[in-house]
Amino acid sequence: MTQTASRASTVRPFDARTDDILATLEKGGQYKHLQMLTGPMGPTVMLRDASGKSREVICMCSNNYLGLANHPEVVEAGVEGLRRYGAGTASVRFICGTFECHEAIENTIARYMGTQSSYTFVSCWTANEALYPTFAEPGDALISDELNHACIIDGIRLAAVIKKGVVKGVYKHNDLEDLRQKLGAVRSNPDVTGQIWVVTDGVFSMEGDIADLPALRKLCDEFDALLVVDDSHGHGVMGTTGRGTHEYWNMCPGAEGHDPSLGEVDYFTGTLGKALGGGAGGFIAGSKRGTELIVQRGRPTLFSNALPATVACSANKAIEIVLREPERVKALRDITAYARKQIGGAGFEVIDSPTAICPIIVGETSTAIAMSKKLLELGVFVIGFGYPVVPEGASRLRLQLSAVHTKEHVDAVVDALKKL
Numbered sequence: 001m002t003q004t005a006s007r008a009s010t011v012r013p014f015d016a017r018t019d020d021i022l023a024t025l026e027k028g029g030q031y032k033h034l035q036m037l038t039g040p041m042g043p044t045v046m047l048r049d050a051s052g053k054s055r056e057v058i059c060m061c062s063n064n065y066l067g068l069a070n071h072p073e074v075v076e077a078g079v080e081g082l083r084r085y086g087a088g089t090a091s092v093r094f095i096c097g098t099f100e101c102h103e104a105i106e107n108t109i110a111r112y113m114g115t116q117s118s119y120t121f122v123s124c125w126t127a128n129e130a131l132y133p134t135f136a137e138p139g140d141a142l143i144s145d146e147l148n149h150a151c152i153i154d155g156i157r158l159a160a161v162i163k164k165g166v167v168k169g170v171y172k173h174n175d176l177e178d179l180r181q182k183l184g185a186v187r188s189n190p191d192v193t194g195q196i197w198v199v200t201d202g203v204f205s206m207e208g209d210i211a212d213l214p215a216l217r218k219l220c221d222e223f224d225a226l227l228v229v230d231d232s233h234g235h236g237v238m239g240t241t242g243r244g245t246h247e248y249w250n251m252c253p254g255a256e257g258h259d260p261s262l263g264e265v266d267y268f269t270g271t272l273g274k275a276l277g278g279g280a281g282g283f284i285a286g287s288k289r290g291t292e293l294i295v296q297r298g299r300p301t302l303f304s305n306a307l308p309a310t311v312a313c314s315a316n317k318a319i320e321i322v323l324r325e326p327e328r329v330k331a332l333r334d335i336t337a338y339a340r341k342q343i344g345g346a347g348f349e350v351i352d353s354p355t356a357i358c359p360i361i362v363g364e365t366s367t368a369i370a371m372s373k374k375l376l377e378l379g380v381f382v383i384g385f386g387y388p389v390v391p392e393g394a395s396r397l398r399l400q401l402s403a404v405h406t407k408e409h410v411d412a413v414v415d416a417l418k419k420l
């Protein structure tokens with residue numbers, strides 16, 4: 001008997017446990033079956049079916065809010081970057097240097113965000129994993145909205161593990177009164193001797209609602225706290241020129257309508273893998289001293305490779321296009337308003353908000369999953385989210401609009417919804 005065969009015949013504890021978990025997920029309707037795409041991301045996509053053939057469906061579940069993922073200039077900039085720099089430095093930046101394209105995108109991001117400085121990562125997940133453990137010191141308190149993205153939650157957990165004595169707190173979603181209580185509690189906690197941080201998403205991905213940044217700023221000032229906003233779903237979407245939720249609230253330096261009396265967000269994290277090119281990549285934006293500390297001390301910056309040159313070049317071009325063509329942001333707003341009206345008109349309950357995320361509440365988890373399956377048969381690609389991602393009974397189909405969707409696309413989606 002060969003060694004491989006003998007190994008295959010013994011079921012190790014991990015194998016049995018893993019098979020159990022997978023079977024439980026399948027039984028509970030929570031098993032994720034990955035769809036195979038045979039072409040680029042766009043208003044429609046080519047999906048491969050079981051027979052191996054591709055068919056075109058309307059894509060309503062991508063974060064390609066401005067339609068830049070397959071924009072010819074974005075693609076060309078990436079190809080050009082690959083030719084000029086090759087794949088990468090095959091090392092981390094502090095050892096082998098930084099390409100000029102990294103300097104360029106970081107300058108572009110700072111200009112776009114209205115901040116002094118920015119620093120990039122291979123993802124926003126990594127940016128959050130760098131920020132909290134690097135910025136927080138023992139005696140600091142990190143207070144987070146309960147609906148914040150998973151990578152913020154993990155980043156804060158990691159900070160508390162790496163730096164013993166970092167205090168964690170959670171406040172009820174968008175609840176300023178609860179946040180005030182939590183801030184009061186940490187202020188009078190003798191273990192909290194350092195900086196207090198308040199952390200929020202700009203746009204919340206499951207509800208499509210937004211954080212009240214002026215009110216958060218005021219509260220932070222009252223308690224001498226710093227404000228960090230992850231605006232991954234807001235960049236390219238919110239504000240007249242798509243700079244983000246801070247522009248929407250007139251808190252973006254350099255943008256039209258900026259009101260300095262409202263104060264500023266201290267630090268941002270964001271992704272380049274949604275509206276801003278759709279490839280990958282994330283960033284921290286804020287003061288020069290903050291990004292400098294990340295360069296010196298951030299474990300992901302010290303021990304992990306830079307954003308690939310091709311992605312840096314593509315994302316740089318994407319942001320250039322956003323700033324050059326604010327009409328894309330307006331087109332997104334208009335088509336989203338149209339979609340909300342048509343979906344509501346067809347008798348569905350769609351959560352209202354100024355974002356491009358339109359959750360349709362359908363009730364039970366199994367209903368949401370059955371509806372998304374049926375919609376795919378009808379040529380509409382949309383995902384149903386149920387428990388435990390959202391509360392039981394509030395399962396939903398999450399539709400996300402893109403500036404490149406037309407009214408005809410939306411009408412076809414509403415027709416399909418009516419058939420359910």
Ligand SMILES: *Cc1c(COP(=O)(O)O)cnc(C)c1O
Nearest residue numbers: 123124125149230232271273282
């Ligand atoms: C999507 C998202 C991320 C993850 O971004 P990646 O660049 O794909 O890692 C992080 N934070 C928030 C709030 C997000 O919505």
